[in-house]
Amino acid sequence: MTPRTPTRQVTLGDERVGIVRIGGGKPDAQGNATDPAPIVVQTMTAGYTHEIDACVAEINRMAAGGADVVRVAVPERKDTEALKAIIEQVRVPIVADVHFHFKRAIEAVEAGVHKIRLNPGNISDRGQVNAVIDACKDRGLPIRVGVNEGSIIERKDKQKRLRELGRVFCDHKHGSLLAIMIAKLEEYLDIFYERDFFDIVISAKSMDATAVIDAYTEIARRFDHPLHLGVTHAGPKETGAIRSIVALGTLLANGIGDTIRISYANDPIYEVEDGLELLYSLGLRERKGAELIACPTCGRIQVDLFTLVQDVRRILGERIEVPMKVAVMGCVVNGPGEAEGADVAVFAGDRKGIIYVQGQRVANVPEDQILDRLLAECLAFQERVRDGSAALGQKTVAIIPPDPIGELGSGVERIAAGQVEKVHSVTVGRT
Numbered sequence: 001m002t003p004r005t006p007t008r009q010v011t012l013g014d015e016r017v018g019i020v021r022i023g024g025g026k027p028d029a030q031g032n033a034t035d036p037a038p039i040v041v042q043t044m045t046a047g048y049t050h051e052i053d054a055c056v057a058e059i060n061r062m063a064a065g066g067a068d069v070v071r072v073a074v075p076e077r078k079d080t081e082a083l084k085a086i087i088e089q090v091r092v093p094i095v096a097d098v099h100f101h102f103k104r105a106i107e108a109v110e111a112g113v114h115k116i117r118l119n120p121g122n123i124s125d126r127g128q129v130n131a132v133i134d135a136c137k138d139r140g141l142p143i144r145v146g147v148n149e150g151s152i153i154e155r156k157d158k159q160k161r162l163r164e165l166g167r168v169f170c171d172h173k174h175g176s177l178l179a180i181m182i183a184k185l186e187e188y189l190d191i192f193y194e195r196d197f198f199d200i201v202i203s204a205k206s207m208d209a210t211a212v213i214d215a216y217t218e219i220a221r222r223f224d225h226p227l228h229l230g231v232t233h234a235g236p237k238e239t240g241a242i243r244s245i246v247a248l249g250t251l252l253a254n255g256i257g258d259t260i261r262i263s264y265a266n267d268p269i270y271e272v273e274d275g276l277e278l279l280y281s282l283g284l285r286e287r288k289g290a291e292l293i294a295c296p297t298c299g300r301i302q303v304d305l306f307t308l309v310q311d312v313r314r315i316l317g318e319r320i321e322v323p324m325k326v327a328v329m330g331c332v333v334n335g336p337g338e339a340e341g342a343d344v345a346v347f348a349g350d351r352k353g354i355i356y357v358q359g360q361r362v363a364n365v366p367e368d369q370i371l372d373r374l375l376a377e378c379l380a381f382q383e384r385v386r387d388g389s390a391a392l393g394q395k396t397v398a399i400i401p402p403d404p405i406g407e408l409g410s411g412v413e414r415i416a417a418g419q420v421e422k423v424h425s426v427t428v429g430r431t
């Protein structure tokens with residue numbers, strides 16, 4: 001992991017909805033040092049903003065799921081008119097996503113929104129941009145400048161611009177795109193600098209993961225504003241997850257990025273869940289809730305592990321708040337080794353499950369009781385962590401796997417007694 005690239009820092013929100021810092025590491029406008037803020041997870045509502053009740057419900061669901069910031073689209077006047085009532089009912093900073101109509105940005109600012117997103121590709125008139133900058137400056141609001149690939153390339157002279165600007169990065173696979181993004185950013189940010197406005201976040205999304213990596217890497221070298229990472233139009237979750245995680249994970253591991261939005265053609269709660277998991281996996285955010293470890297299953301499996309894992313995941317998400325490790329393993333053959341380090345673990349086999357808490361075997365239950373007993377042990381362990389009688393990550397007793405076919409299977413004793421005709425060789429412990 002490369003250390004975070006220092007940036008300026010922007011702040012959004014207020015005491016009521018919470019104050020969120022983005023970026024940091026460089027001194028602020030007064031020369032005071034800023035600490036890099038934790039990387040912020042954003043998402044965007046999928047419904048209409050003017051449908052106030054539904055929009056509030058969606059925002060609150062995203063916030064409960066862990067979103068630090070939620071963005072809403074405001075294509076029409078009726079959307080900005082809804083903002084005031086929405087903001088009063090939520091507890092998370094709201095960003096207004098503005099395209100084409102600069103007045104939507106002004107209206108959103110007046111409605112109390114906490115940040116504005118502008119697109120240089122469709123709001124480029126200097127007077128209009130100045131009006132938005134002045135409105136935000138008056139209220140201390142930051143602005144994200146998003147130079148997304150799909151909207152910055154001006155179609156009427158696209159080929160000419162590609163030829164002219166592509167020469168700057170002529171040896172580069174994404175030379176033309178990078179050249180346009182950099183040129184557009186420099187040109188656009190000059191308008192902000194001329195008005196002494198520096199509370200800026202930059203994004204440069206593309207639908208191509210490698211272009212995203214190249215674009216943000218180049219921008220991080222040239223600008224010191226915090227970066228909002230994302231792959232645009234990543235597609236359905238099933239494939240979009242790979243495209244997004246490979247791009248954002250690479251950049252974050254290289255120390256680039258201050259806030260992320262994973263975007264899927266799906267319920268935005270998945271964007272929040274996967275964004276958080278990405279940050280947890282890279283050690284860039286302190287985990288909230290349980291970390292679930294599960295085996296992929298193989299020919300040794302003897303319970304419906306896929307269903308069990310999904311049920312465990314859902315229930316842990318609802319009930320467990322301390323960052324305990326929970327392992328769900330399909331058998332006792334390799335499960336103990338694979339679950340090493342788990343606070344609570346179950347090893348299944350022959351329609352039963354053996355449950356361990358920090359290496360201590362605590363139960364042996366039939367398959368239909370595994371879920372309830374595992375949850376009970378997790379809740380009890382959570383209470384012990386909270387009252388200080390247990391500590392996360394401490395095993396009191398090493399997990400010694402039981403005889404895999406003796407305890408959970410057909411039984412060595414029965415085999416020895418000639419009650420089983422054929423025995424497959426099994427290895428106990430790690431392989």
Ligand code: SF4
Pocket residue numbers: 295296297298299300301329330331332333334335338
């Ligand atoms: S824990 Fe057992 S069932 Fe799961 S993958 Fe490992 S060996 Fe196979």
